[in-house]
Amino acid sequence: MTDYSAQNKKRVMFVFGTRPEVSKLGPVIFEAKREPLIETLIVSTGQHREMLDQMLKIFGITPDIDLSIMEEKQNLSSVTVKIIERLEPVILEYKPDIVVVQGDTATAFVASLVSFYNRIPVAHVEAGLRSYNIYNPFPEEAYRRFISVISSLNLAPTRKAKENLIKEGIKEESILVTGNTIVDAVYWISKDVSDIISDKRIILVTAHRRENWGEPMRELVLAIKELTGMFSDIRFVIPLHKNPLVRETFSSILSEEGRVDLIEPLDYSSLIRVMKSSFLILTDSGGIQEEAPTFGKPVLVLRETTERPEGIEKGVAKLIGMRKENIVNNVKALLTDESLYLAMSKAGNPYGDGNAGRRVIKAIMYFLGMGSKPDEFES
Numbered sequence: 001m002t003d004y005s006a007q008n009k010k011r012v013m014f015v016f017g018t019r020p021e022v023s024k025l026g027p028v029i030f031e032a033k034r035e036p037l038i039e040t041l042i043v044s045t046g047q048h049r050e051m052l053d054q055m056l057k058i059f060g061i062t063p064d065i066d067l068s069i070m071e072e073k074q075n076l077s078s079v080t081v082k083i084i085e086r087l088e089p090v091i092l093e094y095k096p097d098i099v100v101v102q103g104d105t106a107t108a109f110v111a112s113l114v115s116f117y118n119r120i121p122v123a124h125v126e127a128g129l130r131s132y133n134i135y136n137p138f139p140e141e142a143y144r145r146f147i148s149v150i151s152s153l154n155l156a157p158t159r160k161a162k163e164n165l166i167k168e169g170i171k172e173e174s175i176l177v178t179g180n181t182i183v184d185a186v187y188w189i190s191k192d193v194s195d196i197i198s199d200k201r202i203i204l205v206t207a208h209r210r211e212n213w214g215e216p217m218r219e220l221v222l223a224i225k226e227l228t229g230m231f232s233d234i235r236f237v238i239p240l241h242k243n244p245l246v247r248e249t250f251s252s253i254l255s256e257e258g259r260v261d262l263i264e265p266l267d268y269s270s271l272i273r274v275m276k277s278s279f280l281i282l283t284d285s286g287g288i289q290e291e292a293p294t295f296g297k298p299v300l301v302l303r304e305t306t307e308r309p310e311g312i313e314k315g316v317a318k319l320i321g322m323r324k325e326n327i328v329n330n331v332k333a334l335l336t337d338e339s340l341y342l343a344m345s346k347a348g349n350p351y352g353d354g355n356a357g358r359r360v361i362k363a364i365m366y367f368l369g370m371g372s373k374p375d376e377f378e379s
């Protein structure tokens with residue numbers, strides 16, 4: 001007979017620090033909390049502050065421990081050092097059976113490194129994404145690869161991600177295709193979200209990535225200015241990242257521009273509402289590339305490379321880079337060519353089916369000797 005006593009529980013530690021890690025680990029944490037044989041410890045590094053708190057509130061998650069590392073204009077080295085110093089004592093005291101990290105942030109990388117130093121197995125959610133260019137996205141591509149080397153359990157969102165890992169010599173038995181947990185989050189949030197009524201075609205824009213800071217971001221901003229002059233029936237909605245460098249570039253050129261709404265970061269349900277109501281989306285975010293196909297919204301990706309080729313292959317996203325002329329031409333084409341627009345607005349999400357959180361937890365339990373191996377997501 002199964003022994004359900006507390007001593008039998010396995011300790012699963014979740015570590016996150018930024019907004020996207022919460023929206024992608026939220027569905028996993030919900031599932032973990034439903035399992036009587038799992039004891040969770042939720043650790044926030046506090047790499048982000050307001051933006052993280054906003055997301056935690058939506059998901060109803062309260063970290064058990066907050067390492068509060070964020071400071072103004074932090075750099076990668078200071079973030080790395082502070083997380084190592086503050087996370088190690090927590091890991092030593094709590095002695096988790098496994099540490100769960102998500103994606104490719106500094107928090108995910110450093111948490112996996114500290115776990116490795118202490119010989120604690122790491123489960124990596126959203127494993128196997130690759131652009132094959134360590135400077136784009138910087139530093140995320142390198143972080144992902146480091147984490148794959150260290151992880152004991154690689155939870156790949158798609159078949160392609162699994163293939164990438166196998167090519168790098170990661171053992172097949174350590175990989176499971178789960179679907180992306182963001183799709184679980186989008187289904188959950190969007191059921192209560194209404195459309196925005198607008199007499200203009202809304203274009204949602206987000207840009208924050210390090211490789212786009214400075215001149216590339218200026219090109220984007222100038223493209224937006226030019227497009228508002230060309231089309232009187234469009235409205236740009238631009239939730240600005242809290243990073244002062246990003247805010248300065250947008251505000252210096254667009255703050256007086258009509259039909260350009262420069263707004264504070266939106267909470268997750270408001271962002272999904274704008275996304276659902278948009279005509280098209282311009283973004284350098286990975287998460288938005290994965291969310292938008294649920295609503296059949298064309299995505300123009302403001303990057304030179306993407307580690308999310310599934311949307312491009314399905315024809316619902318297009319890589320356009322950060323040159324002004326290219327941005328203007330691609331937006332113009334979608335605003336004026338109806339057949340092109342319809343071809344890119346196919347609904348259907350190649351990244352997940354809404355059950356990824358469950359598969360992740362079942363895979364972790366299987367790894368820890370509890371239960372059977374879950375079926376894979378068929379991507």
Ligand code: UD1
Pocket residue numbers: 018019020047048049050051052071072073074075104105106107138139140208209210242243244
């Ligand atoms: C980080 C991740 C990136 C992810 C992004 C989501 C790394 C290396 N990069 O990039 O993969 O896509 O988060 O946003 O981990 N700030 C605030 N308040 C906040 C959040 C940020 O003021 O709530 C400011 C801080 O001044 C900080 C700056 O934004 O210095 C940059 O934040 P940081 O976490 O260093 O990098 P991101 O660009 O957010």
